[in-house]
Amino acid sequence: MLKNCSIKIESGCFFKCEMCYFWKRKKGSNIYVKDFDKIFRSLAKINPNMQVSLYGGEPLMRQDIFEIIQLATNQGLKSNICTNGFLLNKKVVKKLSEAGLYDMYISLDGYKKETHDKIRGQIGSYDKIINAFEIINGIKNSFYVSPTFVILKQNIKELIDFVVWAEKYRFTKEISLQVLEQPLNTPLIEYWYRDKRYSHLWPDDIILIKTIFQKLINLKKKGKLSKLKQTTNQLKGYEKYYLFPEVFVKKQNECNVQNEYLNIYDDGDVKMCNKMEPLGNVLNDDLYELWYSFEANKIRNKMKLCKTNCMQVLTTAYKE
Ligand SMILES: C[S@@+](CC[C@H](N)C(=O)[O-])C[C@H]1O[C@@H](n2cnc3c(N)ncnc32)[C@H](O)[C@@H]1O
Ligand code: SF4
Secondary structure, eight states, X not given: OOOEEXXXXXXXXXXXXXXXXXXXXXXXXXXXXXXXXXXXXXXHHHOTTOXXXXXXXXXXXXXXXXXXXXXXXXXXXXXXXXXXXTTOOHHHHHHHHHHTOOEEEEEOOOSSHHHHHHHHTOTTHHHHHHHHHHHXXXXXXXXXXXXXXXXXXXXXXGHHHHHHHHHHOTTBSOBEEEEOOSOBTSOOOTTGGGSTTTGGGSOOOHHHHHHXXXXXXXXXXXXXXXXXXXXXXXXXXXXXXXXXXXXOGGGTSOOOHHHHEEEEOTTSEEESSTTSOOOEETTTSOHHHHHTSHHHHHHHHHHHTOOSOOSTTTTTTOOO
């Protein structure tokens, strides 16, 4: 059953984060607000309880974000966005809430303000997020907030302080940790973490990695991190990834992506997995028909046999 559809609604971004090069992309998207009505109708027909994740680039750069969310809400779909939080103010928060946004993932990459701002390349970014939390809390029946943290060499020492703080912080619904992947929007290369352009981001102190993950796993086992999304086994997988990044992630995890996840890119292309060919394009095709098509089943069978090292089975599509 389709559980989640991720839609890239904005290619560009105005931040220059150390681990993401989306700022190099042109602003915009080929999917216009008129197209979303059709997309959400089809998704609701496939599964009325599915989640819609609107992402970018920076999704709040889109002026019509409120209309897009409202269209999802009209179909009874729960929508979430992932944002750097910089464009949040009272008016924006109120409009997002009124449009029916369900959950907001906010990227927070440090326990210390200076660490977050440095990684994000934007002084004042941390303060904006904390201020946004206060605004969101002040609005009745507002959406949930879930801080999300990418583990890098620059912030791994702050990881425990961060999760302990976020667990206690009254506005948090869920805490999410992300493993570092090759900086986004860069041509894929093997062993990227050893490449001199990116290796400064990769935590390479084995003792430190083991110590931090041991503490984290112990806290999780003792039930002290109830808001942390990642399970104990998943955290063990994360630790292993940082210690032995070339070990095949898929060896330990079966792929369940083919039946539960769908991606729509900013040019409208629809894929079940970014390593597979597109199923079609939402600008020309009906999503419901695509999902149940012969072509989709062919790709599903291909995915079952896939042996590619795949981060999705360790992160978003993780299953025990
Ligand atoms: C590409 S961003 C887009 C949303 C928004 N601009 C933001 O920063 O939250 C989506 C998520 O990916 C994370 N991210 C960025 N670069 C990453 C990388 N190299 N590896 C893993 N996650 C990364 C971000 O921190 C963010 O939480
Ligand atoms: S992580 Fe988000 S805020 Fe940072 S450059 Fe990428 S898209 Fe922009």
